[in-house]
Amino acid sequence: MLVKKVCMVGPFAVGKTSLVKRFVESIFSDKYHTTIGVKVSKKKVELAQESMQMMLWDIEGVDVFTELKSSYLRGASGVMLVIDGTRPTTIRQLNELLSLVRSYLQETPVVILANKFDLTNEWKLSQDDATKLRENGLTLIETSAKTGAGVEEAFAALAQAMLRECDSKTAE
Amino acid sequence: MSKLEDSPNASINEQTEGFPSQDNDYLRLRRLLLGADYDSALQSYVSKEDDAERVASVLAQAIRQSTRNDPAVSKALAPLLNKAIHESIIKNPSQITNVIFPIMGPAIRKSVAAALREMVQNLNRVLEQSFSPKGIAWRYKAWRAGVSYGRYVISQTLKFRVEQVLLVHRETGILLHAVADEAVHVKDPELLSSMLTAIQDFVCDSFDTSSESSLERIEMGDFALHICAGPAAAVAVAVRGALGEAELGQVNEAIELIHQDYYQALDTFEGDREAFESTEDILRGCLVSEELEAVTQQKRRPWLAIGFIFALALSLGFISVKNWQVQTEFERIIELTQQEEGYIMVASSRDGDAANLSLFRDSNSISESALLSKLSPKRLFVNMNVKTITFGAIDTAKLNALTLPAPVASLDERTQYAQLLSHINSRAIYFAENATELGSTELESIPALVNAIHRVKALNHSLKLATPQIMLLGFADSNGSQAANLEVSKKRAELVKALLVNNGIQESTIQAWGLGHKDGQLLSAREKRRVTIHVVNPFTNSRTEEP
Numbered sequence: 225m226l227v228k229k230v231c232m233v234g235p236f237a238v239g240k241t242s243l244v245k246r247f248v249e250s251i252f253s254d255k256y257h258t259t260i261g262v263k264v265s266k267k268k269v270e271l272a273q274e275s276m277q278m279m280l281w282d283i284e285g286v287d288v289f290t291e292l293k294s295s296y297l298r299g300a301s302g303v304m305l306v307i308d309g310t311r312p313t314t315i316r317q318l319n320e321l322l323s324l325v326r327s328y329l330q331e332t333p334v335v336i337l338a339n340k341f342d343l344t345n346e347w348k349l350s351q352d353d354a355t356k357l358r359e360n361g362l363t364l365i366e367t368s369a370k371t372g373a374g375v376e377e378a379f380a381a382l383a384q385a386m387l388r389e390c391d392s393k394t395a396e
Numbered sequence: 397m398s399k400l401e402d403s404p405n406a407s408i409n410e411q412t413e414g415f416p417s418q419d420n421d422y423l424r425l426r427r428l429l430l431g432a433d434y435d436s437a438l439q440s441y442v443s444k445e446d447d448a449e450r451v452a453s454v455l456a457q458a459i460r461q462s463t464r465n466d467p468a469v470s471k472a473l474a475p476l477l478n479k480a481i482h483e484s485i486i487k488n489p490s491q492i493t494n495v496i497f498p499i500m501g502p503a504i505r506k507s508v509a510a511a512l513r514e515m516v517q518n519l520n521r522v523l524e525q526s527f528s529p530k531g532i533a534w535r536y537k538a539w540r541a542g543v544s545y546g547r548y549v550i551s552q553t554l555k556f557r558v559e560q561v562l563l564v565h566r567e568t569g570i571l572l573h574a575v576a577d578e579a580v581h582v583k584d585p586e587l588l589s590s591m592l593t594a595i596q597d598f599v600c601d602s603f604d605t606s607s608e609s610s611l612e613r614i615e616m617g618d619f620a621l622h623i624c625a626g627p628a629a630a631v632a633v634a635v636r637g638a639l640g641e642a643e644l645g646q647v648n649e650a651i652e653l654i655h656q657d658y659y660q661a662l663d664t665f666e667g668d669r670e671a672f673e674s675t676e677d678i679l680r681g682c683l684v685s686e687e688l689e690a691v692t693q694q695k696r697r698p699w700l701a702i703g704f705i706f707a708l709a710l711s712l713g714f715i716s717v718k719n720w721q722v723q724t725e726f727e728r729i730i731e732l733t734q735q736e737e738g739y740i741m742v743a744s745s746r747d748g749d750a751a752n753l754s755l756f757r758d759s760n761s762i763s764e765s766a767l768l769s770k771l772s773p774k775r776l777f778v779n780m781n782v783k784t785i786t787f788g789a790i791d792t793a794k795l796n797a798l799t800l801p802a803p804v805a806s807l808d809e810r811t812q813y814a815q816l817l818s819h820i821n822s823r824a825i826y827f828a829e830n831a832t833e834l835g836s837t838e839l840e841s842i843p844a845l846v847n848a849i850h851r852v853k854a855l856n857h858s859l860k861l862a863t864p865q866i867m868l869l870g871f872a873d874s875n876g877s878q879a880a881n882l883e884v885s886k887k888r889a890e891l892v893k894a895l896l897v898n899n900g901i902q903e904s905t906i907q908a909w910g911l912g913h914k915d916g917q918l919l920s921a922r923e924k925r926r927v928t929i930h931v932v933n934p935f936t937n938s939r940t941e942e943p
Contacts, residue, residue, distance in 0.1 A: 226667040229568040229590070251583050252591060260598040264569075264590040276667075279570060279590045295597040299568035301667065390666050 228386050229299050230278045233292060233321060234306030235314040236285030239339045242369040243306060247376070248280055257284045262296050269383040276383045278302070286321065297328045302335070302386045304378065309338040309366065310346040315353065322362075333385035334362065337378050341366040520701030521553075528700070551618055556637030557685035561647075562589050563654065563675055564630045565665055566610075569593025572629060572665075572672040575679045592621075592632060624648050626655045628662035633682055643684050650678050722775050726751050729771050729778060736770075737761060740867060740907050749775065755782045756867070756932075813855055817931055820848050824926040825892055829873070831925075832887040839895075845929065846899040852931055863905055865932045868892050870910040873924040878912060886910025892927045 234240050241254060241263075250265035257263055261284040269276045281300070286292050297303075303325050308314040318336065325334060336357060338349050349366075357364045363381050367374035427434070462469040485492050538548035550557065559580040563572040571589035576582045596611045610625035622639060623632045624647045631651045633639070654675055655662065661671040726746045733741055733753060738761020743754040751773070757764065764782045771778060823845055825838050849866060856864050870889030872881035889908035897903045913924070 227570050227586075227669060228667045229570060249584075249587075251587055256591075260595060262594045262598075264587055264594060266584075266586060277586075279568075279586065281590070281594065293597070293601055295601050296594065298597070299565075299570075301568075393666060 225275045225277055226387070226390070227277045227279060228301040228383075229281065230302045230304060230382065230386075231281045231283055231297050231300040232304040232306060233283050233297075233325065234285060234337075235308070235311075235317045235321070236287040238285065238306050238308040238311070238314050239369045240285065240306045241282055243337065243339055243367060243375060244280065244282065245369075246372060247379070257282070261293055267379060269379050271380070271383055271387065273387065276387065278379070278383070286317070292321070292324055294324075294328055297325065300329055300332060301389070302333050302382045303329065304335055304337055304382060306337045306339055307349075308340055309349040310340050310343050312348050315349055318357075331389065333382060333389055335378055335382040335385070336362055336364045337367045337374070338364060339367050339369060341373060342368040342370045516698050516701045516705070519704065520698030523700045523704055550636055553687055554637055555686040556635055556639050556643070558633050558635050558639070558643070558683050560585065560634040561679045561682045562592070562632040562634075563672065563679060564589045564593060564632060565662070566593070566625060566628055566630055568665075570665075570667065570669075572669055573675045573679060575676060575683055577683055577685075589632075592623075596623075622647065624651045626651045628659075628665075629654060631679070631682065640686070643682075643686075646684070647682050650682055653678055718775075722746075722749060725773060725775050729753075729773060729776065732771055733767070736767060739767065740909055743862065743865065746776075749777055750779055751776045752779045753781065755780060757782050757784045759784050809855065809859070813852070816848055816852050816855070820845065820852070820929055820931055824923075824928050825888075826922060827888055827925040827927075829875070829921070829925065830884065832884060832891060834891065834895075842895050842899060846896060846901060849896070849901055849931070863902075866896065866901065866906045867930040867932050868896075868906065868908045869928045869930065870908065871924055871926050871928070872913050873921045874913050875921075882910055882912035884910075885912050888925075888927050892929070 232240050232244070241257070244265070244267070248265040248267045250263070252263050252265070254263065263282045265280050265282065267278045267280055269278060281296055283293065283296050305318070305321060305325065307318050322334065325332075338354075341347070354364055363385065365374045365378045365381060367378055369375075459469065481492075534548055534552060535545055538545045541548065557577065560574065560576040560582050562574045562585055564570070565572050569590040569592070571586045574585040574589070576585070595614075599611055600609070610630060611623050612625075613623070614621040618636055620635045620639065621632055622635060622644060623630050624644075625631075629651065631647055631654070633647055658672065658675070723746070729751055730741070730744055730753075733739055733744075733755065738758035740756040741753060743752075745752045755764075762770070764780055768778060768780065823841070825834065825841070827833075827838075828835065852864055856862070868889045870885035870887070870892075872885040872888075874881075876884075886908070887910070889910050893903075893906045893908040896906055
């Protein structure tokens with residue numbers, strides 16, 4: 225079974241922790257977010273080819289006061305970039321965060337999770353924005369921490385992408 | 397001369413085909429200077445055969461010298477030797493068996509002796525810690541300190557104990573392999589490994605230290621986490637107590653060895669940890685502990701454990717001997733009762749110090765109190781359940797008047813049971829004059845009888861009643877002496893018993909009894925030469941009418 229480090233990043237209060245809480249194993253409490261700024265949990269993903277264990281580094285939210293701790297990204301094989309689909313500011317922060325991640329992890333697969341998809345009346349991520357992101361080769365999945373919609377699919381999509389990346393590295 | 401010149405030239409031409417012209421000139425010149433034998437001498441010098449000979453002559457010395465100076469030769473040869481041994485075992489397993497056989501016996505004995513010694517030492521320690529004044533004092537102190545007794549004992553008896561060893565990939569924080577002391581409950585090492593890396597990154601970020609440097613130690617009370625880092629991986633050891641310098645050096649050696657042996661796997665690590673499973677032995681080498689009183693403990697005899705084992709053995713011995721004596725007496729009582737004239741044992745059981753006997757007694761035999769005094773039990777309380785009967789035509793009819801107990805059986809079952817008993821009890825097996833063998837007609841009736849007995853037993857079983865006993869009473873006619881009649885009647889009863897046993901009736905449920913001549917003038921001589929069959933329920937579970 226392959227083991228991969230996956231980082232979960234995103235603006236402050238987009239629901240990163242809530243998003244995965246129901247789907248992962250952990251022995252640590254949420255207080256680690258406010259102390260060292262990260263909490264590690266793990267998630268097993270069953271793919272058709274093989275199983276993969278993700279060591280999920282849930283990094284504290286980024287805002288004007290808090291920078292992304294780049295050292296936590298070191299060695300990551302995949303990134304889950306979470307935004308709040310109901311808050312335009314977090315949608316605008318997406319490109320900035322993506323550039324930041326890309327500056328440290330050039331080839332690493334990234335999956336974008338547009339969270340709070342259950343709040344359909346307040347949904348602000350337009351179809352155009354979503355299409356643009358997808359046209360740029362990014363994987364965008366609408367998710368809901370409340371209903372769990374899209375979460376397993378997001379893990380599976382990232383695992384597949386990491387597996388492809390791993391295979392291409394081995395081939396080289 | 398021309399021939400001599402032609403020949404080398406021809407050979408040179410053959411050799412120089414395909415080479416540039418400058419090289420051809422060189423080859424021609426070399427041949428002219430060194431002669432025609434040079435090439436063959438050169439070939440012979442570098443041929444494999446000669447190589448083998450030359451290497452063989454110095455191989456042993458070369459290996460000795462290399463091993464003395466550099467352990468790398470041993471390491472390089474190890475996989476080759478492992479493979480060779482593996483192949484050899486597959487090809488001829490008996491060879492290796494013969495070789496290791498003389499070693500295995502002493503090794504196993506030594507191992508068993510060591511395990512026993514360790515067990516006694518551990519037992520002694522447990523007893524000391526549990527019942528000695530020191531143990532009680534420790535319990536009190538642990539309670540006052542608010543820590544578990546186990547933790548307190550460790551702090552008092554161990555200088556240090558390495559509880560867990562983690563091999564961590566430095567860049568990703570992924571756990572490559574982990575080992576832990578079996579006595580210690582550990583949390584998920586994979587999460588610990590990643591979180592430890594996160595803490596390390598946090599320290600580096602917070603205090604602007606280089607990411608190449610590493611946390612070396614985290615301490616909390618009597619717990620310490622020592623981290624020995626290499627360029628690609630780190631070994632983290634969780635220690636209770638103070639780890640010595642020598643042991644820390646051992647951990648450093650371990651990480652060096654891992655980098656040396658697994659440099660390629662570490663360098664190309666993409667999440668597959670299989671290659672690191674073989675680091676188990678190296679990491680286990682770091683799982684060390686040292687007792688505070690190790691030296692004095694070894695010199696002391698474990699008197700408490702020895703005393704405990706001795707007392708335990710004594711108690712077990714006493715119980716075994718007592719049980720053996722009671723069992724022997726029980727067997728003696730059974731034997732004596734069975735030998736007693738006029739008594740038939742229907743069932744017997746032993747419940748601790750009590751012997752329960754279910755008996756039929758001939759009214760002409762000695763009384764049950766007389767039998768009891770004859771048995772003279774010393775260690776057993778004998779509980780006799782005796783039914784007194786007078787054997788003869790009339791009394792056997794009374795004996796047959798058995799019914800199923802009403803509380804456990806329905807009316808239908810009791811009717812069915814009565815019919816079956818009637819079928820069995822109305823049967824008698826007749827013999828010719830002076831005969832102890834059966835005629836063919838009588839033999840043919842045996843299977844039907846066996847079938848009826850089986851049905852009675854099945855009914856008893858379904859009603860959860862005790863297995864019924866089959867009583868066979870052998871009789872003889874009035875011809876001959878009393879002793880001869882008794883003998884022939886016994887043989888007849890035994891013969892029917894053997895026939896029933898051969899047809900699947902359990903031997904222990906059949907009692908055969910020869911009664912000799914007991915009948916009056918009402919029966920014919922043929923009718924007197926018979927064996928009667930009676931189904932008897934053990935008294936404890938049935939309601940038999942007093943005959």
